[in-house]
Amino acid sequence: MTDELLQNPRDKFNDVNFIGFRILPPREASYFARRYMGYGDELEKTMKVWRKEKAFSIKKSGYHVYFGLSAQALDSDDAFEVKDDATKTDIKRAFFKSLKGKKMNKKILSEFIEFVA
Numbered sequence: 001m002t003d004e005l006l007q008n009p010r011d012k013f014n015d016v017n018f019i020g021f022r023i024l025p026p027r028e029a030s031y032f033a034r035r036y037m038g039y040g041d042e043l044e045k046t047m048k049v050w051r052k053e054k055a056f057s058i059k060k061s062g063y064h065v066y067f068g069l070s071a072q073a074l075d076s077d078d079a080f081e082v083k084d085d086a087t088k089t090d091i092k093r094a095f096f097k098s099l100k101g102k103k104m105n106k107k108i109l110s111e112f113i114e115f116v117a
Contacts, residue, residue: 003062010062019112020063023071029056032068036060055108067108 006018024032029050030043036058037043049056054070082094 006062010064017064018062020061020066022066022068024068025071029068029070033058036066053107057108057111065111067112069108 002020009016010018022032030047033043033046033050033056037046037060046056046058050068050070054073056068058066058068082091086094
């Protein structure tokens with residue numbers, strides 16, 4: 001029903017981009033994507049992106065772009081913390097751990113900027 005409700009404002013305000021965000025538990029991502037894509041290659045590609053980046057975007061909805069974001073990835077703590085007596089390996093491990101969650105943020109931010117700018 002949201003798609004139909006968005007159609008009128010989209011028609012009236014052509015110079016405005018409507019962007020949606022959906023915070024998803026891991027089990028609901030497939031169901032959410034399937035609502036807009038059906039079954040097929042596009043769904044498989046989207047789910048591959050979901051597994052890798054914990055986020056995806058849909059461009060076939062009432063919004064210009066509809067982002068699906070993982071609730072777990074948003075909840076993760078990406079702080080870069082090491083002990084005072086940490087070894088080189090410990091520092092490297094902490095660094096990679098802090099960058100893990102930022103991959104999703106970077107992907108979504110770059111796509112979001114395309115619609116805002």
